[in-house]
Amino acid sequence: MRDRLAGISLLPLSSWLVAFFLVPLGMICAISLATTDLVGTPIFALEFSNYSALLDPLYVPVVIRTLAYAGAATALCILLGYPAAYTVARLGGRHRHAIILLIALPWFVDYLIRIYAWLAILGGNGLLNNVLHQLGLTNAAGLSFVGHSYTVILGLTYSYLPFMILTIYVAVDQMDPRVIEAGKDLYGGPWSTFFYVTLPTTLQGIVAGSLLVFLPALGDFATVQFLGGANQTMIGNLIVNDFSTVGNAPQAAAWTVVIIGSMVMVLVMASLVARIRRRGATHRIGSDVVLGGTG
Amino acid sequence: MTATVESAESPAATHVDARPRSSRNLRHLALWAFTGVVGLFLLAPLLVVVLFSFNGIKSVSHLEGFSFHWYAKLWGNEVILRSLRQSLEISAVATAVGATIGTMLAFGLVRTRLGATRVVERLAALSILTPETAIAIALFYFFTVGLGLELSLLTVMVGHITFSGVFVMIVVRTRLLGVSEEVEEAALDLGAGPLTTIRLALLPQLWPAIAGASLFVFILSFDDFVTSYFTSGVGVTPLPVLIYGMVRLGVSPEINALGTSLMVVSILLSILAMSLIGWKRGRRS
Known part of the structure; x- marks a missing residue:
């Protein structure tokens, strides 16, 4: 009786996910192969020309740039996030949860406000220019910080760093302290213990954190819109442009499929890394929490 | 790293770690300093938004006075x-x-x-x-x-x-x-x-x-x-x-x-x- 109840309770959200996640994704794949009629409504067909933009010299850099920005932001998040998460988890003592939540506070702040905060600092009449001018380092015209690739990467890093920190924090916090002590017995030095014991044990946390940074960064468009310029266009911006242009639905759909395809490749790579790791690891860690136990 | 040492949960670590205390403290200090910088990077922009929301004048780069005007x-x-x-x-x-x-x-x-x-x-x-x-x-x-x-x-x-x-x-x-x-x-x-x-x-x-x-x-x-x-x-x-x-x-x-x-x-x-x-x-x- 209860088993039947449990079985039935699976249904609503599973069917919801099929109806409002899987089916729309399937439809966008279909639209990416469609043509349009005179008023711009997609007509389903098998038209591969929407994907020809992928080979267009105009758009190839956009695809490469998107992957590069998302990759750079992910790398920066690991470099900044791992030491911070590690420090708080291992040295934070009783208040470590509070400290990590304080550091990860931007996570709770509206995404646009986070980007906006950087615009207020780096913008043409922003705080940084004002400070530099007050110090007599620049003239009244100021410097242009917005519209560079580094500003976009900075914005992406800032937006998604809390995910990385929290994921790695959970991984380090859940490590069995005895494992580290065993490592110290075996390897002695703090660095070798870190590289041979702590880092491999928390690798799944890094992988999960990287997915939570890289994947949303792949589809990001507001960061470039506010902190970048025409030379920083990412795939997300192409999608938004095609989305608001009548008759460009198939092209927008094709770009979306490119993002989904990149995601699938990244997920396959991540699961390969996780599989290699799992052979040695005996510990349930952060990625389980994040990926809902699919890791 | 010998991070466990400080936390009370692993008293055993004190015996294991035979290195001088000062080098460990230095390492911990460096780790906390780095963490502080990361924390500052994450929190400072939010603080800027908060501060300027109480600005007395219509500027986003000069603070002058205090008001709830914008609210x-x-x-x-x-x-x-x-x-x-x-x-x-x-x-x-x-x-x-x-x-x-x-x-x-x-x-x-x-x-x-x-x-x-x-x-x-x-x-x-x-x-x-x-x-x-x-x-x-x-x-x-x-x-x-x-x-x-x-x-x-x-x-x-x-x-x-x-x-x-x-x-x-x-x-x-x-x-x-x-x-x-x-x-x-x-x-x-x-x-x-x-x-x-x-x-x-x-x-x-x-x-x-x-x-x-x-x-x-x-x-x-x-x-x-x-x-x-x-x-x-x-x-x-x-x-x-x-x-x-x-x-x-x-x-x-x-x-x-x-x-x-x-x-x-x-x-x-x-x-x-x-x-x-x-x-x-x-x-x-």
């Missing part, structure tokens, strides 16, 4: 208030529906041994990993081209329910894994029906997780921009979509005030949500 302006702004109402409606519905079907799915996943649960788990994980832009634009074409619908509050709600439900499911599922089946079995043995069993034996143990997850999902929905942007049509402007439009026009003290207000509400609700979910209790291993 007062927000409360007098019909457009913002209308967006606020719409956002609250969307989040309330998304949270209620998401919490219900998310909790049901968590229960189903933990308490059945069907092979299908693995597929469902993967589907749910995929739905939160897929870049939101992709899901949102797919939903847009699904609604408009596929179903021929006009975009409305309802379409935004549908978009929000998807991630709300999955998020609640993940939190409640984690909690359920720590709840033994024995209490439920005892209740069933004593003659309680399955629904009564759930109500009397299971829900009392689950409600903090459900309430915490719901609060959290409410914030996620309230702050959501991408899905809202693609699924809201004419006349529907959830607050983040309105902010998007405002930011496009440039930096202004009003946005600072609006951003600060949202920040304060989100952070307070998150703290409440975190303590309900049992962030501390759940992590003690």
Whole structure:
């Protein structure tokens, strides 16, 4: 009786996910192969020309740039996030949860406000220019910080760093302290213990954190819109442009499929890394929490 | 690194670590200094927004005086208030529906041994990993081209329910894994029906997780921009979509005030949500 109840309770959200996640994704794949009629409504067909933009010299850099920005932001998040998460988890003592939540506070702040905060600092009449001018380092015209690739990467890093920190924090916090002590017995030095014991044990946390940074960064468009310029266009911006242009639905759909395809490749790579790791690891860690136990 | 040494949980480490104390302290100091810089990087921009929201003059780079002027302006702004109402409606519905079907799915996943649960788990994980832009634009074409619908509050709600439900499911599922089946079995043995069993034996143990997850999902929905942007049509402007439009026009003290207000509400609700979910209790291993 209860088993039947449990079985039935699976249904609503599973069917919801099929109806409002899987089916729309399937439809966008279909639209990416469609043509349009005179008023711009997609007509389903098998038209591969929407994907020809992928080979267009105009758009190839956009695809490469998107992957590069998302990759750079992910790398920066690991470099900044791992030491911070590690420090708080291992040295934070009783208040470590509070400290990590304080550091990860931007996570709770509206995404646009986070980007906006950087615009207020780096913008043409922003705080940084004002400070530099007050110090007599620049003239009244100021410097242009917005519209560079580094500003976009900075914005992406800032937006998604809390995910990385929290994921790695959970991984380090859940490590069995005895494992580290065993490592110290075996390897002695703090660095070798870190590289041979702590880092491999928390690798799944890094992988999960990287997915939570890289994947949303792949589809990001507001960061470039506010902190970048025409030379920083990412795939997300192409999608938004095609989305608001009548008759460009198939092209927008094709770009979306490119993002989904990149995601699938990244997920396959991540699961390969996780599989290699799992052979040695005996510990349930952060990625389980994040990926809902699919890791 | 010898990080364990300091924490009281591993007294054994003191014996193991034979290196001089000073080099360890130096290392700890360096780690904390780095962490401080990262913390500053993350918090300083928010502080800038908060500070300038109280600015006495209409400037986003000079602080002069102190006033609630920009907040007062927000409360007098019909457009913002209308967006606020719409956002609250969307989040309330998304949270209620998401919490219900998310909790049901968590229960189903933990308490059945069907092979299908693995597929469902993967589907749910995929739905939160897929870049939101992709899901949102797919939903847009699904609604408009596929179903021929006009975009409305309802379409935004549908978009929000998807991630709300999955998020609640993940939190409640984690909690359920720590709840033994024995209490439920005892209740069933004593003659309680399955629904009564759930109500009397299971829900009392689950409600903090459900309430915490719901609060959290409410914030996620309230702050959501991408899905809202693609699924809201004419006349529907959830607050983040309105902010998007405002930011496009440039930096202004009003946005600072609006951003600060949202920040304060989100952070307070998150703290409440975190303590309900049992962030501390759940992590003690």
